[in-house]
Amino acid sequence: MDNNNNNNQIENANQNENENEMKNLEKKVTKNLIKNYSNLLNGNSFKDFSIFVENKSNPFEIKVHKSILSSRSPFFNEFLRRKNDIDKIFLNQFNKKEMESILSYIYYGNISFENQENLIQLLEISIYFKLNLLKEIIQKKISNSINYSNFFQFFFQNRNLKLNEIEIKCFELINQNFSQIQNNENLFNLTKEEIIKFIQFKQEKKEIFQFDFFQFLDNWIKKRNERLKGKKYEHKMNAKKRLFHSFFSLFDKDSISKKDFDKLKQFDIFLPNSFLINFERTIFEIKDKEKEKKIKENQTKIKKKDKKIEEKEKKIKRRDKRIKSFQSETQNLKSENQDLKLENEKNKKENKEIQEKLKKENKKKDKILKQKDKEIQNLKLSFEKEIEKENQKEESNQNQNQNQNQNQNQNQNQKEESNQKQNQNKLLKIFSDSEIIKDIEYVKKLKEWINDNDFFSKMKKGYSAKRDGFNCKNWHYICNNKGKALVIIKTKDNFIFGGFTQVGFTNDKSKWREEDRNDNWGFIPDSNAFIFSLRNDKEDRNPAKFTIKQGKEEYAIYYHLNDGPTFGSDIHLKFDLQSGRSNFGNSYNLPNGIKYYTNEAQSYLAGSFDKWVVDELETYFI
Numbered sequence: 143m144d145n146n147n148n149n150n151q152i153e154n155a156n157q158n159e160n161e162n163e164m165k166n167l168e169k170k171v172t173k174n175l176i177k178n179y180s181n182l183l184n185g186n187s188f189k190d191f192s193i194f195v196e197n198k199s200n201p202f203e204i205k206v207h208k209s210i211l212s213s214r215s216p217f218f219n220e221f222l223r224r225k226n227d228i229d230k231i232f233l234n235q236f237n238k239k240e241m242e243s244i245l246s247y248i249y250y251g252n253i254s255f256e257n258q259e260n261l262i263q264l265l266e267i268s269i270y271f272k273l274n275l276l277k278e279i280i281q282k283k284i285s286n287s288i289n290y291s292n293f294f295q296f297f298f299q300n301r302n303l304k305l306n307e308i309e310i311k312c313f314e315l316i317n318q319n320f321s322q323i324q325n326n327e328n329l330f331n332l333t334k335e336e337i338i339k340f341i342q343f344k345q346e347k348k349e350i351f352q353f354d355f356f357q358f359l360d361n362w363i364k365k366r367n368e369r370l371k372g373k374k375y376e377h378k379m380n381a382k383k384r385l386f387h388s389f390f391s392l393f394d395k396d397s398i399s400k401k402d403f404d405k406l407k408q409f410d411i412f413l414p415n416s417f418l419i420n421f422e423r424t425i426f427e428i429k430d431k432e433k434e435k436k437i438k439e440n441q442t443k444i445k446k447k448d449k450k451i452e453e454k455e456k457k458i459k460r461r462d463k464r465i466k467s468f469q470s471e472t473q474n475l476k477s478e479n480q481d482l483k484l485e486n487e488k489n490k491k492e493n494k495e496i497q498e499k500l501k502k503e504n505k506k507k508d509k510i511l512k513q514k515d516k517e518i519q520n521l522k523l524s525f526e527k528e529i530e531k532e533n534q535k536e537e538s539n540q541n542q543n544q545n546q547n548q549n550q551n552q553n554q555n556q557k558e559e560s561n562q563k564q565n566q567n568k569l570l571k572i573f574s575d576s577e578i579i580k581d582i583e584y585v586k587k588l589k590e591w592i593n594d595n596d597f598f599s600k601m602k603k604g605y606s607a608k609r610d611g612f613n614c615k616n617w618h619y620i621c622n623n624k625g626k627a628l629v630i631i632k633t634k635d636n637f638i639f640g641g642f643t644q645v646g647f648t649n650d651k652s653k654w655r656e657e658d659r660n661d662n663w664g665f666i667p668d669s670n671a672f673i674f675s676l677r678n679d680k681e682d683r684n685p686a687k688f689t690i691k692q693g694k695e696e697y698a699i700y701y702h703l704n705d706g707p708t709f710g711s712d713i714h715l716k717f718d719l720q721s722g723r724s725n726f727g728n729s730y731n732l733p734n735g736i737k738y739y740t741n742e743a744q745s746y747l748a749g750s751f752d753k754w755v756v757d758e759l760e761t762y763f764i
Contacts, residue, residue, distance in 0.1 A: 195237060195241045253276070570585060626645075627763045638676040
């Protein structure tokens with residue numbers, strides 16, 4: 143889990159930066175495209191085709207490009223292929239605003255829906271020009287725009303288009319608000335076919351028809367018959383009867399409630415006999431079924447009660463058995479207790495006898511021990527006297543030897559001091575051109591930590607950011623594939639820290655972790671790598687070395703062409719080599735008492751997690 147987290151953190155950090163850059167570029171590209179195509183539409187250059195709209199006598203001309211129309215609209219593609227020589231078309235059924243909004247969609251995919259009244263007209267144009275995607279967008283816009291106040295308007299406008307989605311949405315609103323709109327004039331303007339569709343819509347939902355719907359049907363038929371002026375009464379009654387028959391032939395048995403059936407009998411002159419007979423039969427069948435259900439329910443209740451009684455009897459029998467077994471167990475326990483009491487009395491007697499014997503034996507042993515103590519004390523006194531004599535002789539010999547040793551030590555100290563000065567000068571020569579390492583104590587610590595005299599004596603400053611430039615490409619060019627490497631970083635706040643690797647920074651994928659060898663970036667395993675802190679004025683901390691965590695050896699070094707020197711994710715320099723992050727404790731051991739992913743850990747090396755600025759970066763190798 144720790145390895146995966148380490149991978150994901152560095153991957154996400156790099157991927158997020160790249161993704162944000164790509165998104166910004168994509169936005170700029172789309173904005174430029176929209177500007178370019180809008181300029182083409184609004185300008186006059188390269189236009190080779192005209193569309194005439196509105197009045198036939200005085201049409202309005204819109205100039206456009208054939209190539210864009212044919213590539214975006216299947217209608218214009220077919221039209222211009224058939225009539226390649228024609229440079230104009232008359233579409234007088236459409237007005238100027240509608241045509242301009244459709245052309246804005248064709249050119250740069252943008253269309254405005256500010257005026258909802260012309261949505262149906264825009265839908266007709268999108269169907270006419272075979273713009274299927276725009277058709278779906280407008281249909282969804284219409285279905286979202288339909289509400290209680292405008293659904294009749296959309297319903298009647300949809301009569302020519304006959305789009306099922308709009309029709310169903312309007313039917314749902316009619317169904318939900320039927321009691322409020324049953325006397326609305328718009329409802330009486332529905333055609334016979336539309337009422338039949340509404341009945342089928344309700345039956346698909348398996349809804350029951352209330353009596354107010356049948357009253358509406360009666361009123362709708364009356365209003366229709368009012369138009370039959372001059373006709374005889376019999377002719378009107380026959381027309382009403384035929385309409386009732388056509389409507390009631392659609393109803394299922396379960397679509398009308400029992401309560402409303404009695405009310406429907408006032409229309410029995412107009413209702414078909416087959417409907418009345420079938421509905422009465424269903425009522426009787428339902429009653430019989432209800433009686434059968436009640437009988438079955440009572441029988442099941444009786445069976446359940448019988449089962450409960452049987453279960454209670456079984457429980458009582460079980461309790462009686464348990465009581466009998468408990469009584470027998472208590473009797474057995476009583477007899478066992480009596481036996482135990484007798485055994486305890488015997489054991490007490492035996493213990494008393496044993497204790498008396500032990501007392502007698504202890505008294506004898508005490509007498510013998512006292513006699514032996516006296517003998518030991520006498521031996522000690524004689525031995526101490528002999529030791530005192532030998533010590534006096536040794537003291538006289540030691541005084542003579544001390545005088546000789548003091549003279550020898552003075553000579554040796556003088557030689558050692560001269561050797562130390564020579565060694566210090568040699569060590570400082572290694573960092574003579576360094577702008578970071580000026581203190582001999584820092585040099586000693588680095589030599590002690592690296593513990594490789596050959597490397598330490600031969601290494602040179604291969605890269606300096608101030609000399610070679612703050613650029614990770616220059617750093618990779620100079621420092622790649624050099625083997626062992628020492629990296630030292632100094633921030634503008636005077637923090638000095640860095641790291642050492644025996645494997646080095648390499649683009650040789652054979653030295654990378656196996657999982658990363660197919661990628662352009664990866665981790666380089668190094669069990670001997672470590673990071674260090676030399677100077678930390680903020681917390682006044684001493685120089686310290688931090689080795690790789692056990693199990694994290696694969697994540698010691700991170701290699702990426704767009705990043706500087708990176709040790710795990712504990713020290714990570716970015717592309718400009720002047721900024722970075724310090725997630726200390728991810729791959730390398732933290733000091734005692736400091737917990738991972740805390741502010742104290744992240745600010746230990748450079749004073750903060752990612753707000754530090756590099757003043758100088760130096761890399762040493764042979």
